[in-house]
Amino acid sequence: MAPVDAWFNRLYTWKHNPLYQSGTIAVAMLAIMLVTGLYLVIFYRIGTPYESVVRISEQAWAGRWMRSLHRYAADVAVVAIAVHALRMFAQGRSWGPRTLAWVSGLFLLFLMYVCGWTGYVMVWDVQAQIMAVEGARVLDALPLFSAPIGRAFVGESPLPRAFFFLNLFLHIAVPIGVALALWMHVSRLARPALLPPKGLLWGSTGVLLALSLLWPAPLDAPADLLALPSRVSVDWFYGFWLPFSRSIPPWAAWAAILALGGIVMLAPVWTRPRESERVPKSFVKERFCTECDQCTQDCPYDAIRMIPRSDGRPGRVANVNPALCVSCGICAGSCAPMGVGPPLRTGRDQLDRVGTFIAEHTWGPRDVILVSCDHAASPAATGTALEGIPAFPVPCAGNLHSSVVEYLVRSGAGGVLVVACPPRDCWSREGPRWLTERLFHERPAELKERVDGRRVRVVHAAEAEVGRLVEAVDAFRGRVLAMDIAAAETDIAVDLECEIPADEVEV
Amino acid sequence: MTTTAKVAGILLGAALCTLVIAGSRVPWTPVPDGSAAIRLSWRAVLPVVEECREPTADEVAHLPSHMRPAEICTGSPITFRLLFLLDGAVLLDELLVPGGSRSQRPVHVYHEFRVAPGTHRIEVELGPENAEVATAAGATTTSLDETVRLDPLDIVLITRVDGALVIRQSGLEAAPTRF
Numbered sequence: 218m219a220p221v222d223a224w225f226n227r228l229y230t231w232k233h234n235p236l237y238q239s240g241t242i243a244v245a246m247l248a249i250m251l252v253t254g255l256y257l258v259i260f261y262r263i264g265t266p267y268e269s270v271v272r273i274s275e276q277a278w279a280g281r282w283m284r285s286l287h288r289y290a291a292d293v294a295v296v297a298i299a300v301h302a303l304r305m306f307a308q309g310r311s312w313g314p315r316t317l318a319w320v321s322g323l324f325l326l327f328l329m330y331v332c333g334w335t336g337y338v339m340v341w342d343v344q345a346q347i348m349a350v351e352g353a354r355v356l357d358a359l360p361l362f363s364a365p366i367g368r369a370f371v372g373e374s375p376l377p378r379a380f381f382f383l384n385l386f387l388h389i390a391v392p393i394g395v396a397l398a399l400w401m402h403v404s405r406l407a408r409p410a411l412l413p414p415k416g417l418l419w420g421s422t423g424v425l426l427a428l429s430l431l432w433p434a435p436l437d438a439p440a441d442l443l444a445l446p447s448r449v450s451v452d453w454f455y456g457f458w459l460p461f462s463r464s465i466p467p468w469a470a471w472a473a474i475l476a477l478g479g480i481v482m483l484a485p486v487w488t489r490p491r492e493s494e495r496v497p498k499s500f501v502k503e504r505f506c507t508e509c510d511q512c513t514q515d516c517p518y519d520a521i522r523m524i525p526r527s528d529g530r531p532g533r534v535a536n537v538n539p540a541l542c543v544s545c546g547i548c549a550g551s552c553a554p555m556g557v558g559p560p561l562r563t564g565r566d567q568l569d570r571v572g573t574f575i576a577e578h579t580w581g582p583r584d585v586i587l588v589s590c591d592h593a594a595s596p597a598a599t600g601t602a603l604e605g606i607p608a609f610p611v612p613c614a615g616n617l618h619s620s621v622v623e624y625l626v627r628s629g630a631g632g633v634l635v636v637a638c639p640p641r642d643c644w645s646r647e648g649p650r651w652l653t654e655r656l657f658h659e660r661p662a663e664l665k666e667r668v669d670g671r672r673v674r675v676v677h678a679a680e681a682e683v684g685r686l687v688e689a690v691d692a693f694r695g696r697v698l699a700m701d702i703a704a705a706e707t708d709i710a711v712d713l714e715c716e717i718p719a720d721e722v723e724v
Numbered sequence: 725m726t727t728t729a730k731v732a733g734i735l736l737g738a739a740l741c742t743l744v745i746a747g748s749r750v751p752w753t754p755v756p757d758g759s760a761a762i763r764l765s766w767r768a769v770l771p772v773v774e775e776c777r778e779p780t781a782d783e784v785a786h787l788p789s790h791m792r793p794a795e796i797c798t799g800s801p802i803t804f805r806l807l808f809l810l811d812g813a814v815l816l817d818e819l820l821v822p823g824g825s826r827s828q829r830p831v832h833v834y835h836e837f838r839v840a841p842g843t844h845r846i847e848v849e850l851g852p853e854n855a856e857v858a859t860a861a862g863a864t865t866t867s868l869d870e871t872v873r874l875d876p877l878d879i880v881l882i883t884r885v886d887g888a889l890v891i892r893q894s895g896l897e898a899a900p901t902r903f
Contacts, residue, residue: 228729228733228736229733233733235737289744289745292745293741293744296744363829365834367834368832371881372892372894373881373883373892420734420737421737424737425741427738428738428745432742432745434748435749441894443893444877445755445759445761445877446754446755446877448751449751449752449754450749450750450751450752451749452747452748452749453747453748454744460752463754
């Protein structure tokens with residue numbers, strides 16, 4: 218996945234990379250389907266379904282491309298959802314607090330297929346006939362119906378209007394369920410991004426519109442229930458199951474559906490690391506908390522809230538809900554007094570580590586130090602290009618406390634280059650965004666004014682973008698060489714004065 | 725970002741969308757062998773042999789006034805046998821037993837057989853399994869013996885209209901191709 222990401226980044230930049238934006242593209246396609254669907258439903262007739270679709274397709278101005286755009290958006294939506302799910306799975310983001318998003322996402326996909334099935338049957342051409350007959354054959358295997366529903370499609374009598382009314386009703390009602398599932402899908406996220414950046418939104422819409430005009434969606438011959446279907450154009454994204462279901466008995470189809478569905482649905486269970494391998498959840502050291510509220514604002518999962526203090530002091534204190542915390546550590550980077558974060562990853566822990574790191578390495582006043590996110594381009598992967606450059610690893614760029622950068626700069630480094638993931642592909646969500654805000658835009662815990670900001674840079678480089686990393690290091694080295702020689706401090710003390718000694722705490 | 729990358733990005737995006745759209749119209753032949761099919765499909769309420777009697781005073785006394793029946797009937801269903809022969813070979817020999825706790829639910833016949841195109845003799849017989857009981861209940865045997873011609877992908881539907889077995893075929897309305 219990493220090389221493909223890097224390739225797409227080169228063509229689209231990380232901001233418009235459609236692979237990073239797969240989730241928002243799916244939502245954008247839903248919006249297109251909603252708009253075009255409202256137009257189509259005006260002209261659709263349940264009494265003469267096929268004829269009304271023919272009339273829509275023959276409309277010189279809007280009908281033809283509206284229908285095509287509706288259908289193509291539906292196709293792109295399922296592809297985008299599949300890509301999105303695959304990415305989340307590959308990145309191990311399908312278990313723990315993300316289980317709700319995983320399960321609701323699968324339910325969303327299921328609803329998309331129900332909606333797609335009803336949409337294709339509405340047309341009542343040969344493809345619709347195959348979908349209806351096969352769907353009924355599979356459903357008849359369930360002991361739910363008093364009469365086989367497949368008998369409705371044997372050609373004994375024309376299909377009643379009620380069938381098409383029910384179908385139309387479902388096609389309109391199911392999207393309401395899609396909206397509810399989508400709400401649930403993002404309910405555990407702070408500031409969820411629902412739409413892609415404007416360039417990608419209008420670009421993808423424009424391309425689909427152009428293809429709708431140039432290559433309208435096909436319409437097969439009308440359904441004939443007293444004839445086996447001949448050659449037909451099948452939408453493989455919604456009808457991929459047809460060849461399989463036709464070649465196996467219905468019970469086998471259900472067994473396959475249940476087995477596959479169960480395996481995918483239970484991914485949060487079988488992808489979950491062992492207890493001993495999991496990163497512990499964030500915790501709050503109450504005596505350091507100054508009630509600034511910053512961690513609650515920065516947490517990408519709304520896992521932190523303010524509650525009354527329990528140490529006798531007045532006011533409130535941050536509190537982490539372990540059921541929602543994904544252990545990203547972004548709260549640690551947000552906390553100026555360094556009182557919150559996962560064990561061994563709080564600001565104070567990072568300062569301890571960087572102190573050791575400085576003691577173990579030597580560098581000159583024109584040297585560049587790297588601080589690299591574990592998920593971004595690794596300096597080690599560049600081969601000999603960055604050999605000899607000290608690299609301080611952090612689990613997530615958003616976890617990095619600005620005091621670490623301050624420590625490195627004040628220790629005499631010519632420059633500190635932080636290597637972060639592309640913001641749209643942060644495994645912890647929003648890490649690179651908050652990092653930039655903290656280092657350059659005075660978002661607490663901000664980089665202090667006493668640090669020469671020219672000596673700090675951030676580069677967004679995905680795992681496989683090692684070339685980009687090397688270029689960024691070379692460019693930054695050039696800048697550092699043009700600056701004055703960095704002065705090294707020997708007795709560095711960062712702000713830790715917020716702690717109230719235990720003997721001053723009123724109990 | 726270079727102009728080349730921008731152009732390549734737009735072209736790649738268009739190509740991916742085109743690929744998706746091409747995937748939405750893949751030609752497929754669901755019946756590659758060009759076979760035809762014979763369907764048997766109908767719904768029927770089978771007759772029931774009922775024995776009725778007046779309720780006893782004790783039975784009436786245990787029921788609220790608005791639930792007291794004029795007579796209490798117990799029914800036993802008549803099992804029907806469905807026999808389907810194609811060109812003299814038995815393809816289906818099935819007993820039709822009504823469902824439901826009182827065996828009064830309608831039965832649904834729903835079968836499809838793939839056959840080679842051409843001319844075929846179709847024989848269908850639907851009748852009660854126990855002739856004596858059936859005669860008492862007024863149940864009769866219905867049958868169909870026709871020769872039909874099936875082109876590739878044709879479907880012949882055998883159904884039941886007003887108690888009689890009939891054939892329906894595409895383009896022929898209710899009239900089958902007969903010889």
